Amino acid sequence: MNNFQRTLLAKHAGTARHAYNWGLALCKQILEHNKNNPSDKIKFPTDIELHKWLNRLVKPNNTWYYDVSKCAPQQALRDLRKAFRDFFNKKLINGKPVGFPRFKKKYKHDSFYLDGRFKVDHFKIKVPVIGELKTYERLPQGIKVKNVTISRQADRWFISFKIEEEIKFSTKKKDVVGVDLGVKALATLSTGEVREGAKSYRRFESKLSRMQRLNRNKIKGSKNYKKAQCQIARLHKKVANIRKDTLHNLTTYLAKNHGKIVIEDLNVSGMLANHKLAKAIGDLGFYEFRRQLEYKCELYGSELIIADRWFPSSKTCSNCGCKKETLSLSERVYHCDNCGVSLDRDLNAAKNLAALAVSSTVSACGVESADTP
Numbered sequence: 155m156n157n158f159q160r161t162l163l164a165k166h167a168g169t170a171r172h173a174y175n176w177g178l179a180l181c182k183q184i185l186e187h188n189k190n191n192p193s194d195k196i197k198f199p200t201d202i203e204l205h206k207w208l209n210r211l212v213k214p215n216n217t218w219y220y221d222v223s224k225c226a227p228q229q230a231l232r233d234l235r236k237a238f239r240d241f242f243n244k245k246l247i248n249g250k251p252v253g254f255p256r257f258k259k260k261y262k263h264d265s266f267y268l269d270g271r272f273k274v275d276h277f278k279i280k281v282p283v284i285g286e287l288k289t290y291e292r293l294p295q296g297i298k299v300k301n302v303t304i305s306r307q308a309d310r311w312f313i314s315f316k317i318e319e320e321i322k323f324s325t326k327k328k329d330v331v332g333v334d335l336g337v338k339a340l341a342t343l344s345t346g347e348v349r350e351g352a353k354s355y356r357r358f359e360s361k362l363s364r365m366q367r368l369n370r371n372k373i374k375g376s377k378n379y380k381k382a383q384c385q386i387a388r389l390h391k392k393v394a395n396i397r398k399d400t401l402h403n404l405t406t407y408l409a410k411n412h413g414k415i416v417i418e419d420l421n422v423s424g425m426l427a428n429h430k431l432a433k434a435i436g437d438l439g440f441y442e443f444r445r446q447l448e449y450k451c452e453l454y455g456s457e458l459i460i461a462d463r464w465f466p467s468s469k470t471c472s473n474c475g476c477k478k479e480t481l482s483l484s485e486r487v488y489h490c491d492n493c494g495v496s497l498d499r500d501l502n503a504a505k506n507l508a509a510l511a512v513s514s515t516v517s518a519c520g521v522e523s524a525d526t527p
C-alpha cells in the first residue's frame with residue numbers, strides 16, 4: 155500500500171465517521187424538538203432522507219467529501235438508522251437492551267463500507283476509488299465480491315467482504331460421492347475417478363531442496379546468503395500456491411457436481427504418521443480441504459457428510475461388507491477372501507464412504523430402504 159492509498163483509507167474512515175456523527179447530532183435535535191413540541195412533531199428521518207440532506211447541507215461545506223466514495227457516508231447513515239431502530243425497538247444484545255446511539259471517536263473502531271465493482275486476484279483486490287490493495291492473506295478465487303468493509307486495527311487495515319450469494323444449486327451429475335484422500339493420488343472418488351495431485355510443484359520442490367543444500371555452505375548473514383534465503387522463501391510460496399490451487403479445483407469440482415459428499419474425519423496425528431499422505435495434501439492439511447468443502451457445499455447446495463473417525467473405510471469390503479483384521483499400507487489392491495472381489499485399495503475405501511451416505515439418509519428420514527429384507 156502506498157502513502158496515497160493510506161491517506162485515502164483514512165479519509166474514507168474519517169468521512170464515514172463525520173457523516174455518522176452529523177446524522178446523530180441532527181437526529182438528537184429532532185428528538186429534542188419533538189419532546190418540547192408535542193403538537194408540532196418533525197418526522198424522524200430515514201437513512202435515505204439523511205443522505206439527501208447530507209448531500210445538500212454538508213458536502214458543499216466539507217469538500218473532502220468529494221475525494222471519497224459516496225458509499226462510505228451513505229452506509230454510515232444506514233448504520234445510524236439501524237442503531238436508532240435497535241434502540242427504539244429495545245433490541246437485546248447479550249440480554250441487555252441496546253443503548254442510545256453514541257458519537258464515534260477518532261481512531262476507535264474506524265471503518266467504512268464500499269460497494270461497486272471489485273476485482274479479486276490471489277493477493278490483491280481492486281476496490282473502487284482506492285484502487286488495488288495488496289493482501290497478506292491469499293484471497294479465494296472465482297468469487298463475486300459485492301461489497302467490502304475496511305477497518306483499522308492499530309496501524310493495520312483489514313478488509314472483509316461479502317460474496318454474492320449466488321447459490322447455484324448446480325445440477326448434480328452424481329447423487330453421492332465418497333472421497334478417499336490418497337496416498338498414491340490426491341483423491342480417489344467412489345465413481346472411479348482419480349484426481350492426481352499437482353505435478354508441477356515437484357519440479358520446484360527439487361529446486362528448493364537443492365537451494366537449501368547449497369545455502370548451507372554460505373556464510374550466515376552474508377549478502378549471498380540473504381539473497382538465497384529470499385529466493386527460497388519465494389519458492390516456498392510458489393509451491394504452497396500451486397498446492398492450494400489444486401485443492402481448490404478438487405473441492406469446487408466435488409461440491410459443484412455431487413449432491414452428497416462423504417469424506418473421512420482424518421485426525422492430525424494419523425496424517426502425520428502417514429508421511430506420504432501428509433505430502434499429498436501438502437502443508438495445507440486436511441482441515442483446509444474440509445474448510446473449503448464446507449463453504450463450497452453451502453454455495454452449491456450440496457451436503458457434506460463426515461464419516462466417523464473410526465469408520466473402517468479401508469478394511470471393509472465394499473462389495474460384501476466383511477471386514478479384514480489387518481491391512482498394511484503397502485497392499486495397494488484390496489482383495490476380499492469372502493466374496494473374491496479385487497479392486498484398488500483407495501477406490502474400495504471411497505466406495506465404503508459413499509455407501510455411508512446412502513445408509514445415513516435412510517436412518518435420517520426414518521424410511522426403510524426398498525431393498526431391506
Ligand SMILES: [Zn+2]
Pocket residue numbers: 471472473474475476490491492493494495
Ligand atoms: Zn467381499
